[in-house]
Amino acid sequence: MDNFQSKFLEEAGDLINQLEQALLTLEQDTDNPALVDSIFRIMHSLKGGGGMFGFENISNYTHKMENMYDLVRQKKLKVTREMLDVTFESADHITSMLNDDGSKTDAIAANEVILNKRIDAILNGDSEQDEMVSPAAAATEKSEGVETYYVKVKPYERIQQNGTNPFFLIDELAGLGKNKANIFYSNIPDFENFVFDETYIWWEMILATDKGEDAIRDVFIFVEDDCEVTIDKIADADIFPMEGIEPLLVCRHDFPFDLEKIKSLAGAVTALEKAKQEKAAKEADAGDEHIKKFTKESSISGIRVASEKIDQLMNLVSELITTQAGLNLYADNHKSNELTRITESLENISRQLRDTAFSITLIPIDYLVVRFRRLVRDLSREVGKEIIFDARGAETELDKTLIEGLSEPLMHILRNSIDHGIETAEERKAKGKPPEGKIILQAYYSGSQVVIAVTDDGKGMDLDKIRNKAIDRGLINGDEQLSEKEILDLIFLPGFSTSDKVTNISGRGVGMDVVKRKVSDIRGTVSVSTEKDEGTTITIKLPLTLSIIDGMLVRIANTDYIIPLSVIDTIFAVEHTKIEKSFNNIINIEGVQYPFYYLRDEFGIEGEKPEREEIIMVKYDDKKIGIVVDHITGEYQAVLKPLGKMYRQEDVFSGASILGDGTVALVLDTHKVINQFTKYNDN
Amino acid sequence: MDQEIDSFISFKLGEEYFAISVSKVLNILQLVQITKVPTAPEYMKGVINLRGTVLPIIDIRMKFGMDPIQYQRDTVILVLNVQIENENVDAGILVDSVKEVFEIKKEEVLPPPGIGSKYKSKFVDGIYKMSDDRFVMLLDIDKIFSSDEMVMLKETADSEESANAQQIE
Secondary structure (H helix, E strand, O other): HHHHHHHHHHHHHHHHHHHHHHHHHHHHHOOHHEEEHHHHHHHHHHHHHHOOOOOOOHHHHHHHHHHHHHHHHHHHHOOHHHHHHHHHHHHHHHHHHHHHOOOOHHHEEEEEEEEHHHHHHHHHHHHHHHHOOOHHHHHHHHHOOOOEEEEEEEHHHHHHHHHOOHHOOOOHOOOOEEEEEEEEOOOOOOOOOOOOOOOOEEEEEEEOOOHHHHHHHHHHHOOOOEEEEEEEEEOOOOOOOOOOOHHHHHHOOOOOOOOHHHHHHHEEEEEEEEHHHHHHHHHHHHHHHHHHHHHHHHHHHOOOOOOHHHHHHHHHHHHHHHHHHHHHHHHHOOOOOEEEEEEEHHHHHHHHHHHHHHHHEEEEEEHHHHHHHHHHHHHHOOOOOOEEEEEEEOOOOEEEHHHHHHHHHHHHHHHHHHHOOOOOOOHHHOOOOEEEEEOOOOOOOEEEEEEEEEEEOOOOOHHHHHHHHHHOOOOOOOOOOOOOOHHHHHHOOOOOOOOOOOOOOOOOOHHHHHHHHHHHHHEEEEEEEOOOEEEEEEEEEOOOOOOEEEEEEEEEEOOEEEEEHHHHEEEEEHHHHHHHHOOOOEEEEEEEEEEEEEEEHHHOOOOOOEEEEEEEEEEEEOOEEEEOOEEEEEEEEEEEEEEOOOHOOOOOOEEEOOOOOOEEEEEEOHHHHHHHHHHHHHO | OOEEEEEEEEEEEEEEEEEEHHHHEEEEEEEOOOOOOOEEEEEEEEEEEEEEEEEEEOOOHOOOOOOOOOOOOOEEEEEEEEEEOOEEEEEEEEOEEEEEEEEEEEOEEEEEOOOOOOOHHHHHEEEOOOOOOOOEEEEEEHHHOOOOOEEOOOOOOOOOHHHHHHHHH
16 A cells, blocks of 8 residues: 555544544534535535545545535435434445455445445435426536536646546536536647646636535645646636537637636626625635634644654653763763863753653544544443443643554443443433433643543442452452452452443453453553442553663662652651661651561662662552662653563563663563562462 | 575574574574563563663573583673564674684484484484584574573483583573
């Protein structure tokens, strides 16, 4: 597949996303012409792009959808539930064609036949009194509202290099109505100067259409920069049937139409004068509007950059940060005021560059929310429950890779809520709740973390049921005393599933343990809170980015470690004797008892222990737990590098980072350190 | 007849000679400071910085059931590209010394000995007799990296070295 095609596929994916968004809104607000317009435009873009890049199937299919929404636009059809359903399914249909690189498998083809029938039914349902043959035919046969235009299309020589075949443009233009066209070959150079993929010919066309000037402009929507288009209105009526016009409309290639004569004959001159004056005034407005529309769109969408380029930028920034650390070290060792000053200002710039570069990789959670709206809509209908889905803070931004990693666990959480959490309307009424259930997805920043919480107002989780199930499954002993939190944590254990029956909604055999694993894959944590008959909240906490962290550089024996600053609460210096004397790994500091882990021992590091050591209090859920290291070197911006496949067992380290002197420091995941050594010591 | 010529690089572990196809070797590095990764198995010596990426270092001697490596003047790191579970992974192995790069014709390679061999035949592609009559073991390094097994056969555990191998297991 060539470059343009893959670009189209990418863009088409975005368009489908926009389409779903527009449909969901249209569902709430069926009379909104702006939404119908935007759906029409999306279909048009898909059709145009599909045709241009050789995805005929997509182009053909979207053509029908485009027609349907064109009729809605013209108020000949009303938006119905069935129409929305068909469009939703069409979006899926187009997606599956896109996934197959635009080709049709048998299953897809069969689906298309069914969808076509439904579309035809919708179109015919309205045409009973109207006797509409087909929208295209309707367009040419109706003379009411027909206007005649002169269109000159002069493609630039490079147009084909962008994958555009100018003939398609002319074809599409001709499809708008009755027309006559001239081709101009005069620009074709000598054979030796001829470049095979350059375009030298141009066209002019007299076109009678009822679609208006915008439809003509839409044809050139993709090639605005690649050709010169002049559109001039000749008359407010169809001039083709006019007497004596025929000789003027004879196609003589390389000889332009005699516009003046045509115009005067059309008798439109006076009308045109009037129209021109009006138009001049209108054009000022319309022009403004056009500009406004375009600048608005471009300021929202920004530019599209290949993700490899971003990855490359991130790598360079990472290297810069590492080199910066080397410079800092050198400057520290060479006490020169000038050098220190330069190093500091350079560090300031690197830091800003780092932050800016990272913000590029962030995308809003909204990207996922559209998909979830669709999921909630479809699933709630499937299980016959009315559910309102509310997304708050969808503008919260997250690293691209994190967003990708979140999709599956969140999907699973939502499925659970729909399937098990929310009760049926009858049950809800009996409990005195509103009949429609509610699922709220909320995203917000909290320090260096992003919190995503999914709350439903369903029946909540039954602690006793969870406990009993865990006993049944042999996950806990019957006589174990567990706190509420500990019981809730049981649902994250592998082999635990509260639903007795397997449904295709909450999936087969996969449970919350998968959610937990997927979330930890992206260094996040999951927790749950629930209230009987009030609902359940599942909270996911994630680091902001994956690749650079602000850390504290510490040392044990001759190895450097990095602890993320975000987890550090306080640091105390302690005498080794005090640690030696402590009982059961509990230390008393300033009157408070803290549990702690002595990393030298836990890591099996031998050698002489220093007299004074540092105890770092790290946050662990709502507790503070001490981690003892030899020495604190200072704050450090760590570029996280993976430890690689061979060290995947060693998950107490979230990665490594290269220090200024070229040696490697290991980045500690304190949460995992505490988990692992707690388990180890318990056994 | 198959006239294919392969290049191999030979190295020493203890007193024995082994060789790996040159196509697997990315680089030969002088010994640098290795950052040990606590909690990892003993034969995984740690990681080093190889031009900005983190490279795991393996004490291949221990994988062969020999004593852990003693760093000496000739000790080097062979940086290899190995396939583990269909994934290409870069890793360094510590060897006592690198000997030479040599070319051999495929037809000159002897099949790995079955019975009576000190090493498991699945890790050995073949045996080659050098010009000075020494034998060198041509290793299948992908298999060695993919397997948790020791390369040395336990049944022949009569030497001091293989006794160590059992301790490690």
